[in-house]
Amino acid sequence: MSTDTVGNDDTDRTLRTVGRRVFSFPDQVNDAAARTVAMGVIVMAAVALAFGQLWLTIPLAYGFVARVAAGPTLSPLGTIASKVVAPRLGRGARVLPGPPKRFAQAIGAAFTCAALGCWLSGATLAAQLLLGVLLVPAFLEAALGYCVGCEVFAWLISLGVIPASVCEACGDLSRRSSSDALLSER
Numbered sequence: 138m139s140t141d142t143v144g145n146d147d148t149d150r151t152l153r154t155v156g157r158r159v160f161s162f163p164d165q166v167n168d169a170a171a172r173t174v175a176m177g178v179i180v181m182a183a184v185a186l187a188f189g190q191l192w193l194t195i196p197l198a199y200g201f202v203a204r205v206a207a208g209p210t211l212s213p214l215g216t217i218a219s220k221v222v223a224p225r226l227g228r229g230a231r232v233l234p235g236p237p238k239r240f241a242q243a244i245g246a247a248f249t250c251a252a253l254g255c256w257l258s259g260a261t262l263a264a265q266l267l268l269g270v271l272l273v274p275a276f277l278e279a280a281l282g283y284c285v286g287c288e289v290f291a292w293l294i295s296l297g298v299i300p301a302s303v304c305e306a307c308g309d310l311s312r313r314s315s316s317d318a319l320l321s322e323r
Contacts, residue, residue, distance in 0.1 A: 162208040166238045168282060169230035170209070173218035174200075175278035178245070182268045182275065191264055194253045201246035205239060231282075236304035241278075241286025245271065 178197065185193035200212045209215030223230060252267035274285035293299040294307060301307070 161210075162205075162235050162239045164235045165232045166235050167219060167223045167230050168233055169226040170215075170219040170223035171233065171238055171284070172279050172282060173222045173226075174204070174212075174214055175275045177214040177218065178275040179272060179279055182272050186265055186268055186272075191252075191256045191261065191268075194249060194256050194264060194268065197268075198246065198249035198253045201242055201249050204242045205246050208235075208239075233284075233287075234304050234306040237284065237287035237290040237307060240290040241274075241284050244274075244286045244289070 178200075181193050181197050185191050185197070200214050203211040204215050209219040248267050248271045252264040252271070255261070255267065256264035277283040277285055290299065290304075291307060294301055294304070
């Protein structure tokens, strides 16, 4: 009987370890990978809008939800960005705190899931508007390295809505303005 208990404990521990490895978000995010993901989002959303292929909202929504739940692990776009593209872009990429990036991905998930729901319910124009709005922060991230969701995250920390303990590395970010953050990081 004690052998069964040990076996079950080992299995449980292994499953918990695998679960933590798969369903975790990195504490630090490579800026080149984040910007590559944003470029992928731009391409998919722009194609969906330009060619009326709103079915692309399905992989867009899946990607955002997967990145929130598991970082790049379950997201094909996130995996390609972090394992293939970012390493080839050079070693000088900035390393950024993970929690604000996760928050930004959650905002993207909300927009794409809402767009998907609109499209599935026949509200095509609403889906198109949501995807159009999504293009703005995606472009800012891809082209300028400016993360709108991260800025909102810092603002929420400064208001005390999000505890500072969620992201110790973000403490100084919540006291800087957007333009200060952009200038100091270039």
